[in-house]
Amino acid sequence: MKVLLFSEGKNLFKKSGVGKALEHQMKALELAGVEYTLDPNDKYDIVHINTIGLLSEKVLDKAKKNGKKVIVHTHTTYEDFKNSFIFSNYFAPIIKKRLIRMYSKADMLISPSLYTKKLILSYGIKNKIEVVSNGVDTNKFNCQKKSKKIFKKYFNIEKPLVLSVGLPFERKGIIDFYKLAEKLPFYDFVWLGAKLNVIPKKIKKLLNNKLPNLKFPGFVSEDLLLAAFCESDVFLFPSYEENEGIVVLEALSSKTPLILRDIPVYDNWLSHGEHCLKSRNLDDFMKNIKLVINNEIDIKKMVDNGRRIAEERDLKKIGVMLKYIYGEIYERKG
Template identity: 45%
Template sequence: MKVLLYFESEKLLAKSGIGRALDHQKRALSAMGIDFTLDPNDQDYDLLHINTYGLKSRSVIRKARKMGKPVIYHAHSTEEDFRNSFIGSNQLAPLVKRYLVSLYKQADHLITPTLYAKSLLESYGLTNPIAPISNGIDLAKYQPSAAKETAFRNYFHLQPDQKVIICVGLFFKRKGLIDFVEIAKSLPEYTFIWFGAVPMYSIPQNIRQIVKHNHPDNVIFPGYISGEIIEGAYGNADLFFFPSYEETEGIVVLEALASRQKVLVRDIPVYQGWLVDRQNCYMGHTNAEFRQLIQAMVNETVPNLTDQGYQIAKAKQISKIGQELQAVYQHVLTPEKANQQYTTIMKTPKL
């Protein structure tokens, strides 16, 4: 079996969740011994696994179809998570939905990260089989490291007793950036760091102004940082706070769980089926509730759920994701043959 993993504009999207998803796919396939190519000009492959949505992606699908190759579309994006992002995103969202549906319809099979994302695709009227498979997490990368944690604290010149709340995400309203800053204003005793970046010209002016000027001194926007600094932040911060309103999964949440970090998220449908409030994380709805939970979690007046959260990440480690991808590949290539793991994946309950 040889797979063409196609990812248009790889450099442009490398800093996004979709970019990390491709990296995880490559690792997952390597772990399973599945041969793959990233070169769309390589015609010696058995099936196309496509991740992106541009005109080149459409061309690659058309070429695969002409050669009789089956197509698997990895549905990372929905109308819902396009809203409240870039300038004009809300006006364009219905058109984006139509465009996505036109692409997804061309696939023999769809893969999407969560049951929630699957339910959205089904609500669009798509009838393709859809496998909910997590984007996965590299557990080894996020194991505790004193050296990485020291590098993080030194980078930001943090005092030993300084309490730090972190978030990782693009500069989007959808990600809860406005709430993050508002809550930070009311908790000046803590340092709030938002890791991530996006071209400033592409986001609405109010978000641009918040990031550049209109935030309190206890909020830091260091931009996109990779490697030991961000990995040290996941391990050393006092709390990972992710107030996003809409996700198809949230790879950064998995990264925090894998780091055995305390996790506070907004109670939204995407977490149904894997995150449970006060069992493996904490969830809130309003800024007032978030403030109370942040204080309680930092001061450890509520139970520490990091071990339980780690078990969620462990269940989504890359080796397991590789097994699930392989099961879908085998089913698409030889649907007449029984595939127990594929049956198990597809029997997941509906939300």
């Protein structure tokens, strides 16, 4: 059994969650001993598609015509497309129609969370949906293996550090991140994530900020990213809409104290005070940041619990789940 892992626009998406998800699928399949290819011209038995563009649909249609089984990963939803790129809100209804058509053609869908599965079902899609986390490399995101303090030194950071990682979208909460840096000048705030030309002017203006305690370095090397998780006092994720949030898993794996927005995607697997601190508004975020930095809660208990959540989603386990799903669909008749 050989699987085609397909994502179009690799150069565009390689610094995004979809690009990271593809990397994780590759690593997971290697760990599970599943043969795969990235080339649609290779021979394969099953295609696992991660994007919803025209080329993705062409690959899907060709596979179906040739009697191959097709799995589509529901990384894209109407809800998380909004408030991202320029004109994203205008195109969101069109994207919704497109993803419904794409997802409805698949033999099976994979959603990264139960929340996303519920969203897809709410569109009226009837296909079978399996829930499989995007996963995390808990061996890589393990701060016990990191001894050198390179991130704070590289960026000349001396105050307590509040970190966030992601594309600089309004949906990701970058405006709130800026406001928090304004209100908490005695902490340093750093947002890591590629600066794209397709973001709105108001976000570009924000990225050129003059706040002395706020930095937007853009995309950084893997070594600096790992160091950032390990050296941060807080990982702050103020996103308004997620299908899972790979960086959340990376923070949990790194045992970085996690503060995130209280949104539905985290309802059934992350608990306030047990794995993270959840916030509904700026006042909540400020209160929770201070609780962590001033050690006013049992941080060790919280991050230890969080690490166990990450270990449940380790790429080794994700590989086993994918292998089982592939086997199931490969044996299915018709």
